[in-house]
Amino acid sequence: MGLFSFLKKKSDTPADEELLVVDTRLRAGEPSRLESEAERERQRAIARATAAKIDEIELEMSSAIFDDEPAWGSTARRPAAAAAVPEPAPGLDELPDAAAVPATAPAVEEGAILYANGQAAAAESLLRDSLADFGRIERLPWWMLFDLYQATGQGARFESIAIDYASHFETSPPAWQPPPPAQDVPQLTGVAATESFGPVLDGGIAPRLQRLLAAHAPLVRVDVGAVRSADATGCTLLLKALQTLRKEGRELVLAGADALMATLRPMLAVGDRTAGEAPWLLLLELLLLSNREKDFEESAMDYCVTFELSPPSFETPRHVSTAAPAPVAGDRFLLPPLALGECAALLDAVDAYAEGREILVLDCSRLARMDYACATALQGRLRAHTEQQRRVELRDLNHVVAALLRLLGYTHDEGGAGIRLYPHRY
Template sequence: MGLFGLFGKKDAQNPPGDKQAPRPRSPASPPPDTEQQRQRNHRATDTARKIDAIESEMSSEFVPTHLLTGNSQAAPEPGQPGNALPDLANSTDMLLGADLRGAGLEVNASQAAPVLEEAAILFANEQDAVAEQMLRMAIADNANSADGGAEAWLMLFDLYQATARQTDFEHLSIDYARRFETSPPAWRKTAAVAAGGRTLPSVAFAGKLDAGIIKLVERVQKIADEHQALRLEFGRVTEVAPVGCGLLLRLLKKLQNHDVSITGANDLAARIRAIIEIGRRDETEAPWLLLLEILRLQNREHEFEETSIDYCITFEVSPPPFVAPVHRSGAQPGEPESAASGSAFLMPAVVDNRTEQLLAAIDGHALLHDPLVLDCSRLDRVDFSAAGQLMMGLAPLARSGKTIEMHDVSRLIVALFSMIGLADIARIVPRRH
C-alpha cells in the first residue's frame, strides 16, 4: 500500500467504534455540521472568490484598489496622479538643506520634458500601456526636432526591456536605426545567471505576500510567454497571507512545464509554516498547498512527504503527488545571491514601497564603502512612493558627507529620480545604450 493509501477523501469514514487517529498528534475532528464549520466554509468560499476576482482583472493594466483593500470606493483616475502621489520634489530642501543640493545628474538635461516625467510616473505605478502610448506620442511629436526625441526613444527601449518584451524591442530597434542612422541599443541580459552560464529573467517578490502581488504575478506570466526558464526571488518576503498564497499557488501551477528556479525558498517556507497549524482548518488550504509546491520545486521529497501527512491529518484529503521539478537550465533552486557585487551594492530588479530591508542593507554596505556605489544594472522599476522612501533613506548618508553614486540607471528611473530630487543628493549615471 502506498504512503497515502491510508488517507481517504473526506467522505471515507472509519469503521464504527474505531477511535484510532491517523497520528497521535491529530486532534479530534469537529462535528460535521456545526456553526463553526459553516462559518469556515463561508470564509473559504469568500477567499476563493476574492482570488478569482483579482485574477479576472489581470487583463487590465493594474488591479482596482477596491479589490486589494476591500474598499468599495473606486481607484482614482490615471489622469489624476496628484490625488495619490505626494509632492516629493518640494520636500528636498527640507530633507537635505541647500548645502547638499546639486550632486548632479549625468544626462543631457537635468529636467525631462513634462510628458516624459508623466510617462515615468505612469511606469512607476505599473501603468505600462499608458506610459508606452505617451512615449510613442512624444516620439511622434518630436520627429522633426533637433534631437529627434532621442530621450523618449531610449525610455521606450527601457520600458520594453523591463517588461521582457524582446520582440517589441527589436521592432523598435529597426525604426531607431532608420531614424538616427546609427546602431540601436542592444537587448540587455541583466537577469540572474544560471549555473550553466545562461541568463534567467528574474522577478523579485518582497514585503507581504498578499493580494498586492497581482502585478508581479502578471509580470511573471508575461515573461513566461517568451521564456521557458525563469527565476523567482522570495528572499525579501516578510509575511504571507492566505489570498497571496492562493495567487502564488495558481501562478506556480501554470508554470508546471517551465523551468522555474527559486531563491529565498527556505525563508518563504518558514513564513508559510508560521500561519498554519496541524489539525486547524483555516478558511483555505492554499498556504498548505503552496508550502508543498515550494518543497516540490526544491526537490525536497522527504520534507514534502512529511508535510503531506500533516496536510492529510488536517484536511482529511489526499495530498497532491510528488513530481520531480523541471530543471533544464542547470540552476540550483534556493541558491543564495549576494546583494553586493565587489565594492558596489547590487540593487534588486524591483523596488516597491516596502523599503525597510533594502535601506538597512544599503546602510550596512555604506559603513564599509565610500563612495557608496549603487549598481542599478538590473533595476527595472521603482515604485513612485518607494522612490521617495529611497531618497529619505539616503539623505542621512548624504548629510554625513557620504558620496553616493547610482550607476547604470534606466532612463525611466532617471526621469523619476530627477523629478523627485534624488539627483540632488546622488550622482546618477544613466545606462549607456
Template structure:
C-alpha cells in the first residue's frame, strides 16, 4: 500500500487506498496487507503529520526525480530537476533542495557552485554551502538514457495495484521500463491480472518494456494452467507474455492453441520481445567517517531490497526505547522495496504508541519517503537549507 503524500491526509475509510501520486515496486513480500492496523495507526498519527505545501506543477518533477534516483539514475534525476527549475518552477524551494543535495551526493561540485550563483541572484540570499557528501556511485555512472528499473519480490497479488499504476506513469514518462521478476516467490490470479494488464497498457502506450527473470515468473504461473478447464485466464495471459519475452515462439504457439481451445477465444498474437540491457552496476557508497558517535538508530549507505536484518535490528531498538529516533544523515539512497518495508515497520510502531522520528535524510531520500507515504507514519526532520 502506498499513501497520498505532500501533506494529504487519508480521509475516513481510505487508509488502504492510494492516490494517483503514489509510487512503488512492492508486492505482498512487503506485507502491504494489514490495512486495518495501518489505518488505525494513521488515525492516531493524524494530528502529528506536518503539512508541506508543494504546488501541483512541482509534484510530477519531484516524483520522477525521486524514482530515477532510487533506481541509481542520477543523471536522469538531475535532468528532470534542472528542466523543472529552468521552466515555470524557478522559485520552488523543494526542487532547489533536491537539486543541491543531488549535486552533493554525485560529487558534482562545479554544477553545485554554478547553480549557487543562479540561486543567489534569484532569491537575493546566500546559497547552500558545499559539504563533502560521499558520492553514491563510486564506480561507473548509470547512463543518462538507462531504463528505470523496478524490482518485484515476494508474492505478487492485487495489493500491489497502486504501485503498478505509478509504475505505468513512470514508464509513460520515460518511454522504457525494466521489470525484474526473478525474486518473485508466488503469483495469485489478481497479481497475474495486474502484471499482464500493466504490460499490455505500457506496450499500447509505446513504452519499451523489458522483463528480466521471466523464466522465474513462468515457473510460478504454469502450475495454474489447466488445458480444458476454463479458469485462471489471467495465468494463461501472463504466461504467454513471459514466453514472448523469452523468445520461445514454438512454446508460445502451443500454449496459444490450448488457450483458444480452453476459452473458445482468439489468443494473443506472437510479437518479438523487446530487449533492454540490464543497468550498469554501481559500487556501494563508502562509509561516512563519524567525528562523534551518532545517536539513535543509524541508517546509512545504500539500503535496497527487503532488508530483513535491518528491520530485525530496528524492531529490537524500538523494543528498548519509548520513541524511535532514526539517524538518516548518512543514508545515501533508499530503494522502493526497502521503503515499503520501512513503511510497514513504522506503521506497526504507531499502533504500539511509539513515535518515529527520521532525522536529516537527504532531500532525494526524503522525496521518496513522501512518495511512499512514510511521512504519514513517521515524522521527518529536515536538514536546514
C-alpha cells in the first residue's frame, strides 16, 4: 500500500483516537477492552477490510500511473502534478511500443551484447556499475539485472538487489521466478494454447477450459486480466482447471492474476460465508501460483476462521510464471529458453505457425537468452512477414533480450510496419 503510506501519518481518525484511548488506559493500569477475544477479532476484520479496499484502489491507480510512464529507457520524467491526478489509462492496444525507444546508456547496450555472447558475469558487472549513475534515475538496468539473475538461477543476488531497488524507488520489488528445470528445456517450443477470460467469470467458461486441458501444447497461457465479476460456478471451474494444470506439471503462464484477485477480494469477508468456498479457494490458488507465500498464509488463516476448515497448504509452484494481460487473443508461438546460432529449424516452425494468420505473437516468457546470430536471422524472417502486412509481436521479453533486439533495429523496419516488442512488466 505504498501509494497510501501518507494515511499512516494521520492521527485524527476515529481508529487512531480509539487506539490513543486504549494506550492511555494501559498506562493508567486500566484493563483495555481490546483484551477480549471478540474485540480483537473485530478490529482484525476491520483492518483487513480496510487494507483490502486500499489495495484495490492502489492497484487501479498504480496501473494508470504505469501506463502513463514515459517509454522504458527514456530519461523524460512526468511532472509531479500529473502523478497527483492521473489521466485515464489508455487501452492496452493504444499503449506505445515500450521497447521502441533506443537505450540511452552505453552500459545497457554493452550489457545486452555481452549477455547475448554468453558472458553473463561480465554483463552483470557492467550493469551493477551503472546503478550508481544511470540507475539512479532509470529502472532499466535494474530490470535487466533482475532478468539476468532469474535466467541464470542466482536467487541470492536477485534478493539482494531487490532490497536495494525497493529502498531506492520506494516501491515493491519484483518476485523471484526461478527458471524451468533443465530437463524440461528441450520441450519448451512450439504453439502455446491460450485462452482469455472476462469480463464475467461464470459457467460459460467451461468449453474453453476443456480446450486448454485437452490441448497438446508445450505451454498453456491463461489470461484473467479482463475479469471484472465472478460467481461461484465460474470460480469453481477455473479453480479445478488451474489445479489440474499444476498437478499435471504442465507449463503454465498465468496472466492478469492481480486483476482477478482485486475482483475477488471485495467478495470475501472474514466470518461471512455468503460467497461460498469457491472464491476463497480460487484466491488461495492464485496466490500460490504467484508464489506469494506470506499473502497465501494470511488468506488461508482467514479462510480457516470463516469456514472452520483446514486451509490448503502452500506448495512452491513449478513450471508456472506470471505475466501482464495481453490485448491480443489467440494461440501464441512459444520460443525456447535458448535461441542460438542460425536456428533454421526454429525459423521454419515460425513460418509454419504464420500460415493463415494476420497477427503473429511470439511468446518469449521462457526465452532466457538469444545470441546475435539467431537474433539477426529471426529479424530477417520476421521482416518478410511484416512485408506481407502481417503484424508481428514479441511478448513477455526479458529486458536483456529486449535491449539486444532494440539495438539491432527490430522496431525500425524499413517497410514501416515494424516488429513490436513488449518486455514483461516489473
